[in-house]
Structures are given as structure tokens and as C-alpha cells.
Amino acid sequence: MSVVLRGPRYQLLAGDKYNITLGCLGACVLAACKEIRGLPQHVQWQFNAYTNWNLAFIGLRLLLGQEQWDPFLAVNSMGVLLGFRTAMSQGISDNMRLKLVSFGMPISRLQFFVADHMLHTVPAVALIARLVRDKKRVFGMNCVYATILSTWFSFRQGAQLDASGIYVPHPWRRAWFGIFVGAFVTPPFVDALIRRDRVGILASVLALLVPWLSTRLDPEMRRKYNFEFKLQQGQQSGAANRAPAENGATGGSALLSRSSRERLSRVASEQSTQASYLSGH
Incomplete structure (x- = not known):
């Protein structure tokens, strides 16, 4: 008696047991x-935030019942969580709030705090809790997939690993260190939680704390990146102020060139008329 193995729901390619093809299509979209x-600036910015990409994949998983994505989503969410915490420690996250305010999105510190944990902390905790409840291990290839997606996102959206232009100035190298640590520590962390291995859990937690502590304990970080944020704001404000002037100058040049063309056309027409008159006489 043969056993027929069913593929995942909405499987696009035969043999693609994790339905990676669907995920790739989602990333392309x-x-x-x-x-x-024509999109408002704050809406367009949302598509440049990797946190929102992660939430979009979680939404797609829930909508289409892609349970086989849970290990990958847990790894990716832990990378997002630790990367954000590492990059935005010492109050730098408030610069992000101010950037959203500059987009016309008035948000208080309390609202930002709640939204921050709903978008970054809750997904990672919920996914890991589900894996532990179901005693589902996380295999290492999920870390590779998360690394590929996050680096491809960074180069696709900003053409570099430094995403300070998309977000706000931050220690991007240590942020990537946090992303990688969050992703690659998740498999042993989940295993330790399933086995209730206290030593393994403690070792994983200590490893996860290293990137965050590297920025949290940096005495120069807050001053340096607050200064760079103010500089970034000044540059963006200057560019916004120059745009109308440049548009006006461009419009004036276009008007001048149009009037010049009309004058030359009239001169050419008069010369043609004179030539016709002379040839007739």
C-alpha cells in the first residue's frame, strides 16, 4: 500500500514541499x-521597511494556511526583532517616530511604543511559542533563506546594506550582526525550549543579548546618531526647499525656449515671404 504525500495548500510547483515559489512571488510583488x-510618501516608505515585509509574509501564511513557513517566519522575525533592538537602542527609536511625524503621521511616544512591540516583539514570540507547543524543530536552512531574503531586500530597496537612508541613522553593521545572531540562534533556542534544557536556554539568551548590549552600552552612540539624524533632516529639508525653486527655474527655461522658438519661427516666415516676393519680381 503506497502512501501519497500531500503538498502544501496552493502549491504552485510539484515537488516544492515548502511552497517557496509562492514566497518568491510575494517578495517580487x-x-x-x-x-x-503617486502613492503618499508615508505609504511608499512602508514598502521600504523590512518589518512590513515580514508582516506581509506572516499575513500571507495566515491567509493561505502555509504552516510549513512557520520555522522560517520565526527565524526571520527573530532577526527583525534583534536587528531593530540593536539599531534603535538608547532612544534612537524616537528618531524613527519623528521621521513618521515628518511624513504627516502624528504618533505619540506611547503609541509608537505599543506599535513597536506589536510589530517587532509579538510576531517573534508568538511564532516561537507555536513551534515549541507543536514541538516543531527549526532547521538551519531557514537561517540561510532568511539571510538571502533580508540581504536581497536591502540591496533591492537601497542598493546597500546601510539602510540609514530608509530608516534613520543607526549603527548598521551592528544591526546586521543582530539580524544574523537572531536568525542563527533561533534553531538551538527553539530546540532548548522544546527539551526544557535550562543551560541551552540560558546560553541562547546570552547570545541574543550580545548585539543589543554592544549598542546599549556604547557611550558615544546616542550623541553620534542623534547628530547624524539632525543632519539628515536638514539635508532633506534643504532638498524639499530647493525643489520648488528648481521647478520654477525649469519652467522659466521652458518658457524662454518656447518664446525663442516662436520668434525664430516668425523670422523664418518673414524671410520666406520676402524671398517669395523678390523671386516674383
Whole structure:
């Protein structure tokens, strides 16, 4: 008696037991949304935030019942969580709030705090709790997939690993260190939680704390990146102020060139008329 193994729901390619093809299509759609013109600035910015990409994949998993994605999503969510905590420690996250305010999104510190944990902390905790409850291990290839997706996102959206232009100035190298640690420590962390291995849990937690502590205990970090944020704001404000002037100058040049063309056309017409008159006489 043969056993027929069923693939995942909405499987696009035979043999793709994790339905990676569907995930790739989702990533392509999210990347293409960056090119949509006419969107408000704050909406367009949302498509450039990797946190929102992660939430979009979680939403797709829930909508289409892609349970086989849970280990990958847990790894990716832990990377997002630890990367954000590492990059935005010492109150730098408030610069992010101020950037959202500059987009016309008035948000208080309390609202930002709640939204921060709903978007970054809750997904990672919920996914890991589900894996532990179901005693489902996380295999190492999920870390590779998360690394590929996050680095591809960074180069696709900003053409570099430093995402300070998309977010706010931050220690991007240590942020990536946090992302990698969060991703690659998740498999042994989940295993330790399933086995209730206290030593393994403690070792994983200590490893996860290293990137965050590297920025939390840096005495120069807050001053340095607050200064860079103010500089970034000044540059963006200057660019916004120059745009109307440049548009006006461009319009004036276009008007001048149009009037010049009309004058030359009249001169050419008069010369043609004179030539016709002389040839007739």
C-alpha cells in the first residue's frame, strides 16, 4: 500500500514541499510596490521597511494556511526583532517616530511604543511559542533563506546594506550582526525550549543579548546618531526647499525656449515671404 504525500495548500510547483515559489512571488510583488507612482510618501516608505515585509509574509501564511513557513517566519522575525533592538537602542527609536511625524503621521511616544512591540516583539514570540507547543524543530536552512531574503531586500530597496537612508541613522553593521545572531540562534533556542534544557536556554539568551548590549552600552552612540539624524533632516529639508525653486527655474527655461522658438519661427516666415516676393519680381 503506497502512501501519497500531500503538498502544501496552493502549491504552485510539484515537488516544492515548502511552497517557496509562492514566497518568491510575494517578495517580487512587494519589491515592485516600491515603483508605484503617486502613492503618499508615508505609504511608499512602508514598502521600504523590512518589518512590513515580514508582516506581509506572516499575513500571507495566515491567509493561505502555509504552516510549513512557520520555522522560517520565526527565524526571520527573530532577526527583525534583534536587528531593530540593536539599531534603535538608547532612544534612537524616537528618531524613527519623528521621521513618521515628518511624513504627516502624528504618533505619540506611547503609541509608537505599543506599535513597536506589536510589530517587532509579538510576531517573534508568538511564532516561537507555536513551534515549541507543536514541538516543531527549526532547521538551519531557514537561517540561510532568511539571510538571502533580508540581504536581497536591502540591496533591492537601497542598493546597500546601510539602510540609514530608509530608516534613520543607526549603527548598521551592528544591526546586521543582530539580524544574523537572531536568525542563527533561533534553531538551538527553539530546540532548548522544546527539551526544557535550562543551560541551552540560558546560553541562547546570552547570545541574543550580545548585539543589543554592544549598542546599549556604547557611550558615544546616542550623541553620534542623534547628530547624524539632525543632519539628515536638514539635508532633506534643504532638498524639499530647493525643489520648488528648481521647478520654477525649469519652467522659466521652458518658457524662454518656447518664446525663442516662436520668434525664430516668425523670422523664418518673414524671410520666406520676402524671398517669395523678390523671386516674383
